[in-house]
Amino acid sequence: MVDVFNWQIKRDMKYPYAAAAPEKQFAAVFDINKCIGCQTCSITCKTTWTTGRGQEYMFWNNVESKPYGGYPLYWDFKLLEKLGGGQWKDGAYTGKTIFEKAAEENKTVEGFLPALEDWSYPNMGEDEIAGGSVKQGMHIETLPHPLWFFYLPRICNHCSNPACLANCPRQAVYKRKEDGIVLIDQSRCQGYRQCVSACPYKKPMYNATTFRSEKCVACYPKVEQGLQTQCMEHCIGKIRIQGWLSAPDKAREDNPIDYLVHIKKLALPLYPQFGTQPNVYYIPPIHVPPPYMRQMFGPGVDAAVKTYRENVPTDPILKGLLVLFGSAAEIMTRFEVKNDIAYGYNQKGDTVAQTPIVEPHVIREHYDKKLDVYRLDVT
Numbered sequence: 001m002v003d004v005f006n007w008q009i010k011r012d013m014k015y016p017y018a019a020a021a022p023e024k025q026f027a028a029v030f031d032i033n034k035c036i037g038c039q040t041c042s043i044t045c046k047t048t049w050t051t052g053r054g055q056e057y058m059f060w061n062n063v064e065s066k067p068y069g070g071y072p073l074y075w076d077f078k079l080l081e082k083l084g085g086g087q088w089k090d091g092a093y094t095g096k097t098i099f100e101k102a103a104e105e106n107k108t109v110e111g112f113l114p115a116l117e118d119w120s121y122p123n124m125g126e127d128e129i130a131g132g133s134v135k136q137g138m139h140i141e142t143l144p145h146p147l148w149f150f151y152l153p154r155i156c157n158h159c160s161n162p163a164c165l166a167n168c169p170r171q172a173v174y175k176r177k178e179d180g181i182v183l184i185d186q187s188r189c190q191g192y193r194q195c196v197s198a199c200p201y202k203k204p205m206y207n208a209t210t211f212r213s214e215k216c217v218a219c220y221p222k223v224e225q226g227l228q229t230q231c232m233e234h235c236i237g238k239i240r241i242q243g244w245l246s247a248p249d250k251a252r253e254d255n256p257i258d259y260l261v262h263i264k265k266l267a268l269p270l271y272p273q274f275g276t277q278p279n280v281y282y283i284p285p286i287h288v289p290p291p292y293m294r295q296m297f298g299p300g301v302d303a304a305v306k307t308y309r310e311n312v313p314t315d316p317i318l319k320g321l322l323v324l325f326g327s328a329a330e331i332m333t334r335f336e337v338k339n340d341i342a343y344g345y346n347q348k349g350d351t352v353a354q355t356p357i358v359e360p361h362v363i364r365e366h367y368d369k370k371l372d373v374y375r376l377d378v379t
């Protein structure tokens with residue numbers, strides 16, 4: 001084990017390999033406030049990648065309803081319990097990561113292998129509310145009401161310290177130098193499933209037909225052509241944006257992902273306390289009780305919610321960037337906002353998205369003199 005610096009938990013931590021940052025790091029931001037739970041992302045991924053034998057149960061992209069849902073069941077609660085609910089102090093995590101906890105027992109990664117049945121209920125807890133009685137919540141005068149749930153879309157995080165990679169005895173898991181995407185080499189994999197038990201997000205999945213494990217491949221054939229992944233491109237709620245994340249000290253104001261993650265600190269990693277430094281970031285839901293959010297996204301939640309509530313409506317740059325979500329098929333490496341229009345540019349500098357911050361409204365007269373007709377639906 002060597003010391004690597006993990007900026008998400010603001011301290012050095014133990015990991016089996018020395019830090020080796022890729023040339024570019026695949027990353028994405030999901031705005032949970034906009035997710036409608038339509039599962040289009042799950043299905044676009046499924047029809048692209050997991051229609052084969054042995055893949056029937058697999059959802060490389062899944063969307064679960066929190067707090068009760070989970071695919072596989074209770075993937076997060078089980079691990080959080082093992083870690084014993086770690087604490088944060090001054091923005092730094094003072095508890096143990098999954099690597100540090102495992103070292104106490106001479107293991108590489110603390111984890112568990114889900115039972116087969118635990119993968120069978122991807123919709124468990126869907127739309128189930130928490131936090132009070134329906135009667136309370138139904139009264140408009142009690143708003144903001146005490147009832148809550150939210151959708152949590154999840155893919156592989158293409159982590160900077162991947163637990164799947166750390167734990168594979170065959171060294172079949174690798175992180176690509178050119179884009180930080182984490183893949184399983186199918187020719188090396190022998191189906192030991194140590195990657196499945198190690199991944200805290202439970203994103204590698206075992207194929208009992210090929211006797212090998214598989215996982216989200218970040219749609220690398222598309223990424224290599226400068227295109228966003230299937231799940232990003234086809235998201236109906238336009239909650240996703242994909243790009244490249246710089247190290248915190250190299251963050252660029254005009255890079256959409258850097259701006260949201262490092263500069264505005266509006267998008268946060270999921271369970272940073274696990275220690276893998278995941279690269280999918282979430283804009284937290286603003287209506288959920290803060291203690292639940294803090295254990296899920298760390299201590300930056302309160303500031304992120306405040307920014308979303310107070311700055312997004314008034315800050316044209318932030319507002320502009322949020323309307324660029326889901327507005328292009330290509331990866332936007334740069335953005336700018338001019339005269340209330342948000343522009344996204346690809347790697348070559350071409351404009352690939354151009355979106356007005358406020359959509360123009362056109363209201364037609366209900367009586368059209370020229371045609372002498374009445375329109376009932378006039379908006």
Ligand code: SF4
Nearest residue numbers: 156157159163164199
């Ligand atoms: Fe590996 Fe899991 Fe991280 Fe994906 S989310 S890179 S499978 S540890």
Ligand code: SF4
Nearest residue numbers: 045216218219229231
């Ligand atoms: Fe599936 Fe591609 Fe999205 Fe991964 S990036 S979940 S492979 S659609």
Ligand code: F3S
Nearest residue numbers: 168189190193194195
């Ligand atoms: Fe390694 Fe996982 Fe295959 S542990 S051998 S990649 S099943």
